[in-house]
Amino acid sequence: MRNIINQFEEILLSGLLAFMTVLTFIQVVLRYIFNTGWVWSLEATTYSFGALVLIGMAYGVRTRSHIAVDMFTRRLSPKLNRAVILFVVAVCLVYCALMFYGATTLVNRLYVLGNNARDIPAPKWLLTIFMPLGFLLLSGRFVEAGLKAYRGDLGALVPTEEERLHTDTKMNEDNAGDLAK
């Protein structure tokens, strides 16, 4: 079950990015070669971008890719470090709760106004619903990270130095042999 959710998350995120890229590219081609364009294109792109970032926030916690300054906490004793991490998770959860509240009232206000988006035939509140959803998912992942830290995984929230170097410098290696030479 968990695997299915994780995979769905990845497919959704990469699908949104591919959609945005191709749509913007087609728009350039349409304008310069065929002298035409789709009015809904830009709005579809920006709302996809919003969905990508809002749903991706939680994915970022799972893959430990959010950046934090850990040069001070890293030097603490493991026990103290763990306490600090748990406190940090609590801070993150407060943030999620406040943002979730703000996002819900925003969606509610748009619902009451009842406006449609400018070019897409969909109500604005429906397109904005990714925001409360995103912060809900984010808080879930923070809780998960907190539990991992409680069980002693000190890299649960912020990657250790080595892990981060690994993600920062990772390359697309179908031809990994090249560098080994």
Next chain:
Amino acid sequence: MSALFLLFLLFLFMLIGVPVAVSLGLSSITTILMFGNQSLTSLAQKFFHTMQVYPLLAIPFFILAGTFLTTGGVARRMIDFANAIVGHFRGGLALAALLASAFFAAVSGSAPATVVAVGSVMMVGMIRSGYSKEFSAGLICNAGTLGILIPPSIVMVVYGAITETSIGKLFMAGVVPGVLLTAMMMITIGVIANKQDLPRQPRADFAKVWSTFREAGWGLLLIIIIMGGIYAGIFTPTEAAAVAAVYAFFIAVYVYRDIGLKSVPKVLIDASRTTVMLMFVIANAFMFAFVLTTLQIPHAATEYITGLGLPVWAFLLVLNFLLLAAGNFMEPTSVVLILTPIVFPIAMQLGIDPIHLGVLMVVNMQIGLVTPPVGLNLFVTAGVANMSLEDTIKAALPWLAVLLFALMLITYIPSISLALPNALGL
């Protein structure tokens, strides 16, 4: 009072290891709830609105383009081409390493990946040819930073989006400083090479130059498409970025064949992850900037600084120190996001050109990548060169002096940055 509270909270959060994005967001929310009369709804709206800021749409596309071209194969092609054109000079391998780093960093958009991809190959070659390990490591470490100045540069997109300055103009303004920095580092190599009598490579004949160019050219064309397209008015920077991403896909999969079609989803998810990581910080930073303006903090800061009667040159000096210090602790985008809303109005009041200020900030961020304790390039170089961090820092120091000298030139001679965009009438 509110300003102090906001900054205190921000630094406290960051210090204990709260993710930078959450630190920015929560300190903003708390401050506005205590001192402002804005609601959480308007903050949430500001957050959501960030993803509708048109220039910022360029970020996912540039990241995707870069991810497609971050391969060992692209690095090898850049190295071969660089070697063919500058290898026969004294210290040729070092010159080639520098040039290849500049090329690779520009198309991949990642300074640490440049150190790994170009550095790991070139360091082995240089040491084998009799270069000292310190010289090679220091060079590789610093050469990798050229990417954030040479367009396309994500830091510049961020700066342009916050200050509403033209990103096309910023890109153009980065060209001459980028060339200047590369040239200054080349001269340094030349001087050292003559003193230490470093070896040359055999001169490559024209056929070799042409064949390596045909290989590397496909990647380098990416920069030409972006810059040419923006300059000719064919597309906006955001569209240029989308075109670049599609172009990079074709080059990587069908021309270079470094990446198989089956690996494309992996590239997409990697690029999404980097995008989300950056945008999460940016969206929270937009709330932060919103809180700053509603509390009129930049206004107060401007009045305070101009009240001091500081001459422009002194302000620029202080600004450089501030940026260098901040760049030591945070990665480039976060520094630009936090400091720009405060510094920009002051600089405008003092009559500093917004484009010049942008270039200045980027060069400072570049230096931050190679200064301890957080300079990412230092860690990567230490890993690639198998040296201790202390030795890597020592090895990077002489090059840091070159970068600092260039920073002074770029700070006090605005026309280095502004001449090209002005001449092009942007």
